[in-house]
Amino acid sequence: MRKIRILIAKPGLDGHDRGAKVLARSLMDEGFEVIYTGIHQTAEDIIRSAIEEDVDVIGLSILSGAHMYHFRRVLELMKENGLDDVLLIGGGIVPEDDKKKLIEMGVNAIFNPGTSIKEISEFIKNNVRRIK
Amino acid sequence: MNIDEIMSDRKKIAKAISEVENGNTLIATEALRRIRGIDVIGVTGVPGSGKSTLISKIAYKMAKEGKKIAIIGIDPTSPFSGGAVLGDRIRMKELNRFDNVFIRSISTGGKLGGMSYHTPDVINILDAAGFDLIFLETVGTGQDEVDVMNIATTIMVVLVPTLGDEVQVIKAGQLEIGDIFVVNKADQGAADEKIKEMTLILKERKDGWIPKIMKSVAVTNQGIDEIIRALDEHKNFIIEKGIKNKKIMERMLYTIKQYALERIENIMYNENIEKYINQIKDGKDISRIIDEIMLEMGVNYGKGREIYRKVEGMGGEGP
């Protein structure tokens, strides 16, 4: 059977890719198929990859402080392209207040530094919307 | 899902690929019935040699001329977790501007030989969906990775100047399957030396094609036009020689063979292993179990059975 597929992307000019790489590798060890697309992705790039790869989860890693902008844009494009069954999660440096706002906007979860992989992995398994 | 509908947009093609990866033989067979026999360029070579970067640069030029191009990037599945990191897209960012390009990453699913059981199905879907050309990047595990020859019409092997002494070059299985050899990363070592060394070893292929060898620096776009020309030459060669039809037929048969292999693997391991273990625990004879497996796989003992009965002293009652 097909594995749960997760796109890990870094939007915008943020060059902090250590966390995204560590995460990609750890999620592989948890049995997921991770598509890593690298840094400097536009929201359009991310949506296109998500569609072509038919992923179950989009994960954005943002440490630059531009999270409100990028998540809003990706959410917009997800609606436009009918990706309602895809989970949107994120991580990086996101202050608590912004985290609340993002969840209200429709982001499914944000994981800050120090979160264990088990926690992230459990969340994905319990919330992935498509039944395989 | 109907194939004509699948062809209509990116999202549907992507969904259809997931379906066949999930074992939907209905869609797979429908696609197989409708293949048009487009060119499949298999790209293989050691990890990090620059396969993805090269494909990106070649596809860029072709897409700019309006060709509809599909790219499949295969990466290995972890034997421990069953998961995978699929990273070929990292090098293909610049293709995002083209609507006439489609990229999909797939994992080997733990199968050896460089591709998953369903890779031929994915190729067939993209063929039926109306693309002009497919690039298939296989896992770069090197020497024994030759499955790609069963579904590609042209095989490009990517080498690097710094890797491999003569001994390694001679025993490498990839040397026998390559139609075009590219010594990439020519900026990092003695590419001309490598070409000289290779030219001595490479022989005419069975079909009469003389393998081409050239150098490139993918990151700065050097040598890309030459590679495109060589790909074109090989494409024309196999049409002129009438070999192309045979290659397409090979792909079709290979597709079907994969179904059979997967089925056998399921019978022998996945579906039944617990069952067999329990039967043995309950005191059933192992030779009985083996007979039943053989029967289910459609293997007929035929003459062997009679011979067994006739030969004396073999013990037991035989199958």
Ligand code: B12
């Ligand atoms: C290492 C580092 C760098 C390295 C980056 C190396 C690299 N290739 O990644 C270098 C030195 C290059 C760097 C540069 C800069 N940095 Co810096 N950097 C850091 C530092 C110290 C650690 C980041 C890190 O690698 N953490 C380790 C990884 C494993 O953790 P992580 O990324 O947080 O990821 C974890 C979680 O967040 C979560 N997660 C992350 N992404 C995702 C995604 C998903 C989907 C999920 C589920 C989870 C998840 O899971 C991960 C594992 O637990 C942080 C401070 C900090 N403590 O975070 C500053 C920090 C991020 N940097 C900062 C700054 C300002 C910069 C610079 C602008 C500095 C400058 N003036 O030049 C530049 C910008 C570079 C650029 N092009 O973007 C600021 C950002 C401020 C902000 N957001 O408001 C920070 C917060 C430091 C600070 N306190 O000021 N930096």
Ligand SMILES: Nc1nc2c(ncn2[C@@H]2O[C@H](COP(=O)(O)OP(=O)(O)OP(=O)(O)O)[C@@H](O)[C@H]2O)c(=O)[nH]1
């Ligand atoms: N110096 C130099 N670097 C190159 C060249 N071509 C590719 N690279 C770099 O080599 C690294 C690997 O390139 P990829 O295209 O990912 O190689 P690959 O063969 O697809 O790798 P795998 O898919 O992991 O097996 C990247 O950092 C590229 O930027 C080249 O001609 N010269």
Ligand SMILES: [Mg+2]
């Ligand atoms: Mg690659």
